[in-house]
Amino acid sequence: MAAPAVTLRTPAAELARPSIGFWSDALHRIRHDPVTMASLAVLAAMVLLAASADLLAQHVFRFTFTQQDLLRTWEKPTLDEPAYWLGGDNLGRSQVVRVLYGARISLFIGVFGALVSMGMGIALGLTAGYFRGWWDDVVVWLVTTLSNIPILFLLIMIGLYFRLDALSLSILIGMLGWLGIANFARGQTIALRDREYVQAARSVGASAPRIMLRHIFPNIVPLMIVLAMVDIGGIILAESALSYLGFGVQPPQPSWGNMLSGATAFYFKGPHLIVVPGVAITVTVLCLYLVGDGLRDAFDPRLRGSIGVSHGGRNE
Amino acid sequence: MGRFIARRLVQAIPTIFGIMIITFALTRLSPSDPVTIMLGNNPDLTEEDREELREKLGLNDPLPVQFVRYVGDTARLDFGTSFRHNRPAIEVIGERLPNSLQLSVASLLLAIVVSVPLGLIAGVKRGRIADQAIRGVSVLLHAVPLFFLGLLFVLVFGVGLGWFPVGSMNVIGESCFFCWDRVWHMAGPVIIGATGGIAFIPRVLRTEVLEILGQDFVRTARSKGLRERVVLARHVFRNALIPIVTLFGGILTILLGGSVIIEQVFNWPGLGRLLFDAANSKDYPLVQASVLIGSLLLVVSYILRDLAYAWVDPRIKAG
Numbered sequence: 001m002a003a004p005a006v007t008l009r010t011p012a013a014e015l016a017r018p019s020i021g022f023w024s025d026a027l028h029r030i031r032h033d034p035v036t037m038a039s040l041a042v043l044a045a046m047v048l049l050a051a052s053a054d055l056l057a058q059h060v061f062r063f064t065f066t067q068q069d070l071l072r073t074w075e076k077p078t079l080d081e082p083a084y085w086l087g088g089d090n091l092g093r094s095q096v097v098r099v100l101y102g103a104r105i106s107l108f109i110g111v112f113g114a115l116v117s118m119g120m121g122i123a124l125g126l127t128a129g130y131f132r133g134w135w136d137d138v139v140v141w142l143v144t145t146l147s148n149i150p151i152l153f154l155l156i157m158i159g160l161y162f163r164l165d166a167l168s169l170s171i172l173i174g175m176l177g178w179l180g181i182a183n184f185a186r187g188q189t190i191a192l193r194d195r196e197y198v199q200a201a202r203s204v205g206a207s208a209p210r211i212m213l214r215h216i217f218p219n220i221v222p223l224m225i226v227l228a229m230v231d232i233g234g235i236i237l238a239e240s241a242l243s244y245l246g247f248g249v250q251p252p253q254p255s256w257g258n259m260l261s262g263a264t265a266f267y268f269k270g271p272h273l274i275v276v277p278g279v280a281i282t283v284t285v286l287c288l289y290l291v292g293d294g295l296r297d298a299f300d301p302r303l304r305g306s307i308g309v310s311h312g313g314r315n316e
Numbered sequence: 317m318g319r320f321i322a323r324r325l326v327q328a329i330p331t332i333f334g335i336m337i338i339t340f341a342l343t344r345l346s347p348s349d350p351v352t353i354m355l356g357n358n359p360d361l362t363e364e365d366r367e368e369l370r371e372k373l374g375l376n377d378p379l380p381v382q383f384v385r386y387v388g389d390t391a392r393l394d395f396g397t398s399f400r401h402n403r404p405a406i407e408v409i410g411e412r413l414p415n416s417l418q419l420s421v422a423s424l425l426l427a428i429v430v431s432v433p434l435g436l437i438a439g440v441k442r443g444r445i446a447d448q449a450i451r452g453v454s455v456l457l458h459a460v461p462l463f464f465l466g467l468l469f470v471l472v473f474g475v476g477l478g479w480f481p482v483g484s485m486n487v488i489g490e491s492c493f494f495c496w497d498r499v500w501h502m503a504g505p506v507i508i509g510a511t512g513g514i515a516f517i518p519r520v521l522r523t524e525v526l527e528i529l530g531q532d533f534v535r536t537a538r539s540k541g542l543r544e545r546v547v548l549a550r551h552v553f554r555n556a557l558i559p560i561v562t563l564f565g566g567i568l569t570i571l572l573g574g575s576v577i578i579e580q581v582f583n584w585p586g587l588g589r590l591l592f593d594a595a596n597s598k599d600y601p602l603v604q605a606s607v608l609i610g611s612l613l614l615v616v617s618y619i620l621r622d623l624a625y626a627w628v629d630p631r632i633k634a635g
Contacts, residue, residue, distance in 0.1 A: 141330055141331075141334060142334070144330075144331050144334075145330075145331050145334030145335055145338070146334075146338075147569070148331050148335060148611055148614045148615050148618065149335055149338065149607070149610075149611040149614070150569065150572045150573040150607075150610045150611065150614065151573060152573045152574075152576050152577070153572075153573070153576070153591060153606065153607045153610045153611075154338075154607060156576065156591060156592070156595050156603070157339075157342060157595070157603050157604070157607050158342060159595070160595045160598065160600070160603055161342060161343070161345070161346035161347070162346065162347070233458075233459065237459075237461055240461050240463075241461060241462070241463060241577055244461075244463050244577070244580075245576065245577070245580060245592060246596070247595065257461075260463065260464065260467065263467050267470065267471055267474075267475045267482075268475065271471055274464075274467050274468070274471060275468075277464075278460075278461065278464035278467065278468070281460075281461050281464065282456075282459050282460045282461070282464065285458075285459040285460075285461075286455065286456060286459035288459075289455050289458060289459055290455065293455070
């Protein structure tokens with residue numbers, strides 16, 4: 001009787017797993033996280049719809065965002081005519097079209113404002129944490145001062161003095177929203193600046209900018225991406241609040257916030273005019289926060305619950 | 317404690333200085349000329365009249381001189397004169413401030429009453445359905461704009477069901493600060509204001525509970541045979557509640573910032589509403605005074621928070 005053919009498998013061969021890098025590992029985790037994937041899909045759809053607002057308005061809804069139809073004011077949502085899928089407003093304008101153009105404004109302000117605040121926060125936080133000394137004192141002083149001013153108060157005051165368009169509004173909100181990011185970047189930099197590998201880089205003569213950009217910054221990139229998601233959401237909320245009050249994006253340009261600014265008149269005649277823009281803001285911001293949380297868990301499961309929405313609080 | 321208080325007060329000076337630089341700079345950078353704002357385009361006034369007013373207001377002085385005068389005026393509690401009310405801005409603000417504080421304090425209390433049990437449950441039942449649900453609700457509350465939540469509240473409970481009044485502080489003809497009528501009118505704004513805190517206090521408490529559950533003294537308490545209930549109540553919860561004190565300052569920021577929104581939605585005549593109206597009627601001195609006073613309130617609330625924290629947790633004083 002022949003001995004059964006047994007192929008010997010070494011434990012090592014069984015355990016061997018192709019080594020993968022940080023980013024592909026994170027990608028793998030995200031792919032298996034249904035909540036994050038669903039949120040990403042919603043956001044992608046939102047961006048796509050916002051980007052094709054012109055096309056959709058022309059060819060599907062056949063309505064511009066300023067076009068009025070005074071015979072159809074307060075039109076309830078109806079399936080009969082594409083332009084009134086989500087109803088008409090107090091001037092008979094198509095709410096679908098206005099929500100689409102509002103998405104453009106909100107997403108643009110959110111993303112651009114986040115770029116500004118991330119840029120400022122990272123630059124100030126990194127340099128303050130690395131150089132310490134008087135520069136650190138200045139940055140900390142700025143952070144304390146700004147965090148002691150109610151931001152919405154300040155935005156209203158600025159809105160009163162200067163005429164703001166979408167671009168200047170996003171820059172402005174970004175310039176006031178970098179505090180949390182700077183704090184975080186500064187703390188991380190202080191923790192890393194005396195590590196051995198940074199000392200090694202310094203001892204072979206690397207310049208300060210090089211150390212900051214090549215040796216410290218890459219370490220905080222993953223967490224900065226998480227904070228960016230939260231930041232975009234917070235800025236969209238801040239913009240909508242400001243526009244709701246009438247000091248943000250000015251009509252006739254529709255934004256999700258200013259569509260709600262006459263809302264008291266809508267209570268009886270058109271509740272859909274309150275619900276639609278409000279839900280649009282909520283869903284967008286919620287998806288951004290969920291993606292932020294998902295990315296955080298994907299980058300480093302140990303961080304679960306440490307930063308992100310549960311840490312930051314509202315941006316108002 | 318005396319030294320701690322003194323140190324904390326001194327620390328506030330540069331912050332107040334910074335706030336004043338910002339409010340001052342904004343007013344001076346503004347493209348609108350204060351004299352034109354005050355006089356309008358009245359054709360009866362000659363250029364000499366305008367120049368005279370400018371000189372009288374000190375607008376021709378160098379900026380540093382103007383700034384020093386601004387600091388001096390503020391120190392004497394002179395915040396300028398409101399255009400619209402034609403009275404000192406501080407008087408107008410002083411009338412509205414109690415209404416805002418009443419709303420903020422009530423919202424704060426409600427937020428804590430709701431959040432503390434939620435946070436403790438989430439921490440103890442980590443990973444269970446209750447924890448997941450609390451986490452979900454907190455993310456959702458973060459994402460909803462306050463004004464949308466407020467409008468929905470009015471739409472459903474005010475206009476739809478008629479349970480709560482749609483706006484203002486008292487029924488017509490009545491005017492009282494502490495009474496059931498006021499409580500009834502406050503319900504809406506307070507519930508909406510509290511959501512700002514409910515969105516994040518439970519998460520903070522949960523983290524705190526989890527951290528304390530891993531401490532040695534908890535293991536000791538368990539190993540000497542204490543019932544789990546006693547361990548939680550005496551050892552875990554008492555320690556976990558310490559940081560609630562630190563949250564006061566942060567929540568006040570949210571409440572004050574949100575006050576413009578909430579007072580606007582519920583038509584509540586407080587500081588936020590005053591700022592809104594002042595900005596709409598281009599009452600520049602009143603806007604400037606509101607921003608400055610709102611910021612000073614925050615500075616004071618942060619100081620009180622730090623003192624309270626040092627009082628509850630003596631380790632802080634050393635640091």
